[in-house]
Amino acid sequence: MRLVLTGGQDGDQEELDQLTLQLRERLLELDVDDVEPVRSGSVPDGAKPVDALTVGALAVTLAPLALRSVLDLVRAWIENRPVRTVSVTLGEDSLELEAASSADQQRIVDAFLAKHGPGAEPADGQGE
Numbered sequence: 001m002r003l004v005l006t007g008g009q010d011g012d013q014e015e016l017d018q019l020t021l022q023l024r025e026r027l028l029e030l031d032v033d034d035v036e037p038v039r040s041g042s043v044p045d046g047a048k049p050v051d052a053l054t055v056g057a058l059a060v061t062l063a064p065l066a067l068r069s070v071l072d073l074v075r076a077w078i079e080n081r082p083v084r085t086v087s088v089t090l091g092e093d094s095l096e097l098e099a100a101s102s103a104d105q106q107r108i109v110d111a112f113l114a115k116h117g118p119g120a121e122p123a124d125g126q127g128e
Contacts (some may be wrong), residue, residue, distance in 0.1 A: 001059070001061075001062060001088040001089065002057065002058070002088075003023070003058045003060060003074065003087070003088055003089075004082065004086075004087040006056065007082060008083065011082050015082065016056045016083075017055050017056070020037070020055065020057070022108050023058065023086075027060060027070060027073065029065070029098055030061055030062075030070060030073060031069065032070065033063070034060070035060050037058060037059075038057050038058060038059050052069050056083065064118045065118050067115075067116060068117060069106045069116050071088065071113065074097055075095050075097050078097060079099050084098070085097065085098050085099075091116070093112065095108055
């Protein structure tokens, strides 16, 4: 699973990086296998290794049973943060969670979980 944070209008790259690290710490408290910053590719000559990180992106390795807890945590986490959206990508499917708490948001999450949660067939035949 890949999570990508989009900052608020007044945010900057450093703030988004800090928010991403905060979310990573919270996700690691759940029953997930791993949460790592996403690398954007190879490191160019002379660049620092940190330059290859994609700011605001995390790769989450988890069992299907942990999917609901991850999505619930992300929904609750963004409510009080200067993050506009968190895009969640699993296989070929993705959804965007917004800070607005609503019944529509819950229906979207439930539909995503119905497709990818426990008992659902992974889109590509394997978990991420």
